[in-house]
Amino acid sequence: MITFTLNGQAQRFEGDPEMPLLWYLRDVQGLTGTKFGCGEALCGACTVHADGAPIRSCQTTLGDLSGVAVTTIEGLSPDGMHPVQVAWRELNVAQCGYCQAGQIMSAAALLKDTPRPSDEAIDDAMSGNICRCATYPRIRAAIKRAAGEVQRKTASSGSAK
Amino acid sequence: MNGITNLSRRAVLMGLGTGTFILAGGLGLAAATGALAEDAPKKYGGEAMPGGVKDDPRLFVAVAADGTLTIICHRAEMGQGVRTSWAMVIADEMDADWAKVKVDQALGDEARYGNQNTDGSRSMRHHFQALRRIGAAARQMLAKAAATQWGVPVAEVTVDHHSLVHAASGRRLGFGEVAAAAATLPVPARETLVFKDPAKFRYIGRSDVGLVDGFDITTGRATYGIDVRREGMLYAVVARPPVHGGKLGHYNVDEALQVPGVLKVVVLNSAPLPSGFLPKGGLAVVAENTWAALKGREKLKVTWEDGPNASYDSAAYRAELEAAARAPGQVVRNVGDVDGALKSAAKHVTAEYYIPHLAQAPMEPPAAAAQVTGDKCEIWGSTQAPQTTRETVAKVLSIPPENVTVHQTLVGGGFGRKSKPDYIAEAALLSRAMDGRPVKLTYTRTDDLHHGFLHTVSVERLEGGLDAKGKPVAWLHRTVAPSIGATFTAGVKHEGASELGMGAVNTPWIVPNLRVENPEAESHTRIGWFRSVSNIPHAFAVQSFVAELAEAAGRDPKDFLLELIGPARQINPADLSDSWNYNEDPVAYAYDTGRLHGVVERAAKEAGWGKPLPKGQGRGIAAHRSFASYAAAVVQVDVDTQGKLTIPRVDIAFDCGPVINPDRVRAQLEGAVTQGVSLATLGEISFKAGQVQQNNFDTYQVTRIDTAPKDIRVHLMPATQYDAPLGGVGEPGVPPIAPALLNAIHAATGKRIRSLPIRDQLRA
Ligand code: FES
Numbered sequence: 001m002i003t004f005t006l007n008g009q010a011q012r013f014e015g016d017p018e019m020p021l022l023w024y025l026r027d028v029q030g031l032t033g034t035k036f037g038c039g040e041a042l043c044g045a046c047t048v049h050a051d052g053a054p055i056r057s058c059q060t061t062l063g064d065l066s067g068v069a070v071t072t073i074e075g076l077s078p079d080g081m082h083p084v085q086v087a088w089r090e091l092n093v094a095q096c097g098y099c100q101a102g103q104i105m106s107a108a109a110l111l112k113d114t115p116r117p118s119d120e121a122i123d124d125a126m127s128g129n130i131c132r133c134a135t136y137p138r139i140r141a142a143i144k145r146a147a148g149e150v151q152r153k154t155a156s157s158g159s160a161k
Numbered sequence: 162m163n164g165i166t167n168l169s170r171r172a173v174l175m176g177l178g179t180g181t182f183i184l185a186g187g188l189g190l191a192a193a194t195g196a197l198a199e200d201a202p203k204k205y206g207g208e209a210m211p212g213g214v215k216d217d218p219r220l221f222v223a224v225a226a227d228g229t230l231t232i233i234c235h236r237a238e239m240g241q242g243v244r245t246s247w248a249m250v251i252a253d254e255m256d257a258d259w260a261k262v263k264v265d266q267a268l269g270d271e272a273r274y275g276n277q278n279t280d281g282s283r284s285m286r287h288h289f290q291a292l293r294r295i296g297a298a299a300r301q302m303l304a305k306a307a308a309t310q311w312g313v314p315v316a317e318v319t320v321d322h323h324s325l326v327h328a329a330s331g332r333r334l335g336f337g338e339v340a341a342a343a344a345t346l347p348v349p350a351r352e353t354l355v356f357k358d359p360a361k362f363r364y365i366g367r368s369d370v371g372l373v374d375g376f377d378i379t380t381g382r383a384t385y386g387i388d389v390r391r392e393g394m395l396y397a398v399v400a401r402p403p404v405h406g407g408k409l410g411h412y413n414v415d416e417a418l419q420v421p422g423v424l425k426v427v428v429l430n431s432a433p434l435p436s437g438f439l440p441k442g443g444l445a446v447v448a449e450n451t452w453a454a455l456k457g458r459e460k461l462k463v464t465w466e467d468g469p470n471a472s473y474d475s476a477a478y479r480a481e482l483e484a485a486a487r488a489p490g491q492v493v494r495n496v497g498d499v500d501g502a503l504k505s506a507a508k509h510v511t512a513e514y515y516i517p518h519l520a521q522a523p524m525e526p527p528a529a530a531a532q533v534t535g536d537k538c539e540i541w542g543s544t545q546a547p548q549t550t551r552e553t554v555a556k557v558l559s560i561p562p563e564n565v566t567v568h569q570t571l572v573g574g575g576f577g578r579k580s581k582p583d584y585i586a587e588a589a590l591l592s593r594a595m596d597g598r599p600v601k602l603t604y605t606r607t608d609d610l611h612h613g614f615l616h617t618v619s620v621e622r623l624e625g626g627l628d629a630k631g632k633p634v635a636w637l638h639r640t641v642a643p644s645i646g647a648t649f650t651a652g653v654k655h656e657g658a659s660e661l662g663m664g665a666v667n668t669p670w671i672v673p674n675l676r677v678e679n680p681e682a683e684s685h686t687r688i689g690w691f692r693s694v695s696n697i698p699h700a701f702a703v704q705s706f707v708a709e710l711a712e713a714a715g716r717d718p719k720d721f722l723l724e725l726i727g728p729a730r731q732i733n734p735a736d737l738s739d740s741w742n743y744n745e746d747p748v749a750y751a752y753d754t755g756r757l758h759g760v761v762e763r764a765a766k767e768a769g770w771g772k773p774l775p776k777g778q779g780r781g782i783a784a785h786r787s788f789a790s791y792a793a794a795v796v797q798v799d800v801d802t803q804g805k806l807t808i809p810r811v812d813i814a815f816d817c818g819p820v821i822n823p824d825r826v827r828a829q830l831e832g833a834v835t836q837g838v839s840l841a842t843l844g845e846i847s848f849k850a851g852q853v854q855q856n857n858f859d860t861y862q863v864t865r866i867d868t869a870p871k872d873i874r875v876h877l878m879p880a881t882q883y884d885a886p887l888g889g890v891g892e893p894g895v896p897p898i899a900p901a902l903l904n905a906i907h908a909a910t911g912k913r914i915r916s917l918p919i920r921d922q923l924r925a
């Protein structure tokens with residue numbers, strides 16, 4: 001049996017430990033916000049957080065998840081108001097939108113570690129995420145917009161403690 | 162705002178349960194006018210499409226008692242933002258409050274909504290005026306209802322931001338308060354409609370409207386075809402014949418059935434060639450989840466009978482196309498005496514260009530769910546083409562098209578691939594095979610690349626003659642490419658009128674002797690539409706060649722291009738041997754050389770054309786008319802001493818006539834620029850022994866954020882006349898990008914690349 005948390009909820013999984021997290025999320029849990037794009041860690045559409053770090057759920061098996069806290073796009077923010085989500089909406093980043101959950105999860109993880117990312121840091125963190133609609137200029141702009149916001153929030157929650 | 166919701170409960174029309182939703186009489190009339198006598202004037206645009214254009218407000222507008230305005234969108238949303246732009250037009254004409262607008266997606270129903278297939282960059286082009294009529298009629302009905310309630314002349318009622326106002330008495334009513342009464346009123350006749358003064362537009366032409374699906378997309382709630390879940394649903398993948406036209410040979414499914422979760426392996430028949438939209442057949446593995454289905458498929462033991470395309474080989478095929486391009490072919494346009502002029506020219510320039518097959522590779526691979534109940538079928542699918550879907554599903558199930566209900570989901574990228582419903586037909590066949598349980602069929606990326614409807618492959622050969630002063634005197638273009646027509650009709654070996662009309666025949670050049678030829682090319686795979694279609698190879702070759710001629714003439718490429726375009730004039734496309742013209746009126750949608758000239762000048766000016774650049778950098782320019790819009794791009798490149806290519810900046814000037822949603826037009830052009838860069842630098846699908854050689858994004862590479870142009874500047878030509886004809890938006894940005902890029906590389910390095918993709922040709 002494998003135990004882990006999914007968007008804060010405890011999970012026990014007794015099936016095949018080889019099952020990729022992606023298909024567990026989509027088909028078993030019905031959390032379809034995490035997308036399938038390539039199945040081989042080539043496109044980033046399936047990006048989720050494992051203990052806060054971005055991972056490709058298509059290449060992560062349930063057997064890998066023992067004791068891990070998994071966050072999907074559905075769990076990134078209770079009300080959809082994570083600064084990255086807000087910036088994404090303010091700049092109308094999405095075209096078809098299909099890649100954007102993965103983009104947002106990669107961007108949120110980047111900003112947690114690197115509150116003021118340079119263009120090179122954005123390239124490094126985001127080049128694993130393909131957008132076939134090529135919304136890249138707005139992704140870059142939205143990350144920069146969210147960066148200020150993440151920093152401000154971190155600072156204020158820090159001082160509140 | 163909600164995402165895609167099911168329409169069947171939407172019996173709300175300007176008030177609850179008024180029952181006026183059923184338009185049997187109206188539809189009968191529309192059908193009758195659709196079959197007018199032969200002497201009726203020829204129809205163009207949306208009116209010429211099957212199902213035509215509908216503008217009855219009762220089909221598209223519902224106002225609830227609380228004032229919520231539900232607008233029905235019948236176009237596929239695949240990233241162009243049409244659900245937002247569509248609603249913006251109706252809401253603006255109604256003078257509605259955007260905060261109270263909700264967008265619902267229409268079921269696939271051509272008789273009811275008119276033509277819904279979403280392709281050809283025509284959603285706004287074909288529907289903008291109809292949407293205005295819908296909004297104006299709904300507004301007038303609401304005003305009339307208020308006037309009746311107040312007992313005042315309707316002329317005294319004004320509409321103000323979701324309210325009706327009687328200024329003289331200071332009275333005011335919300336839309337919701339008169340909706341029920343308005344719904345009982347007759348729809349005003351078209352001649353009596355009064356349109357809003359464009360100066361008063363709140364949404365049209367403005368960039369501050371958020372996407373109606375923005376919240377759902379950024380929170381993972383948006384539903385695409387691949388996300389559909391139905392009670393008791395099963396999951397399927399299909400092993401298909403690897404060669405186009407092949408079929409199942411021997412097989413053994415025992416091991417596949419051993420995989421936990423696998424329920425059944427179903428044989429699907431292969432349609433004979435030409436197979437059109439029909440599925441390729443093969444073996445389907447149906448399971449309790451996608452992963453089990455995938456594992457089961459790996460365990461299938463199959464041999465295939467490859468059929469007539471087993472020797473399709475891209476290298477050999479290229480040689481065939483080149484040989485064909487070096488001999489005369491069917492003449493499709495001829496002006497003057499090209500052979501004589503080439504012979505006597507002071508300079509004779511020849512160049513051959515090659516562009517391979519491309520796959521659309523939308524990020525959401527093809528996917529759909531289906532449920533067959535008796536002789537009825539319900540589809541939940543990611544499709545650009547609900548009509549084609551209904552017809553194709555009906556055909557494979559042998560049921561009437563009316564028995565097929567198509568629920569349109571968001572489309573996770575289409576680019577033409579999802580105009581073909583082969584995958585949806587597979588889902589329908591599998592649901593029937595599983596005794597009517599809902600089945601979701603998913604393509605893997607490999608399935609998508611191996612079983613696509615690919616962009617054509619072509620060789621374009623150009624010859625040009627210059628006189629002693631460097632003036633062009635002769636132009637000969639041979640275009641050789643397998644046609645989309647061959648996917649549907651046996652024996653098609655020439656490009657069709659629509660393919661030739663995408664920039665091969667219809668060049669407006671000031672050249673006294675000009676000939677275009679189309680030698681034969683046989684098709685060995687499924688060819689289909691890819692964003693911008695044949696404009697891609699034609700613009701790539703033609704606009705590269707213009708720069709090559711300019712070089713031979715010792716001229717600046719921009720000046721030379723402008724001279725070729727010549728003075729501003731309105732050319733009937735028929736005079737350019739283009740009988741198609743995107744199915745638009747040849748007069749209203751003439752080839753306007755002034756507009757092409759305008760975008761060239763604008764792009765050049767904005768990009769700082771002619772200003773010096775550091776060593777290793779260069780600018781290239783290209784322009785192209787497609788989908789009744791005009792686009793010109795200046796690409797700036799940097800090629801370092803190792804041959805590494807970066808693109809610091811692209812300026813694209815665009816003239817599509819009236820701009821409805823500037824933010825989405827900009828977004829489409831931003832995307833088009835990088836997609837153009839992607840196909841030029843990396844794009845290639847190739848065949849060996851009849852099979853596609855690329856399996857995933859490692860071998861079929863697409864541009865990522867780190868290699869995308871760093872700075873894309875979109876320059877929209879000012880549009881003030883909302884009565885002017887609209888051009889397309891989704892596709893016309895792509896064609897000028899590849900040639901502008903190649904011209905820039907030439908300017909930076911002196912190297913002329915004529916064979917795509919560029920890949921590592923600069924590193925040599
Ligand atoms: S689906 Fe996991 S990276 Fe593409």
Ligand code: FES
Binds near residue numbers: 134
């Ligand atoms: S928005 Fe369509 S793939 Fe990124």
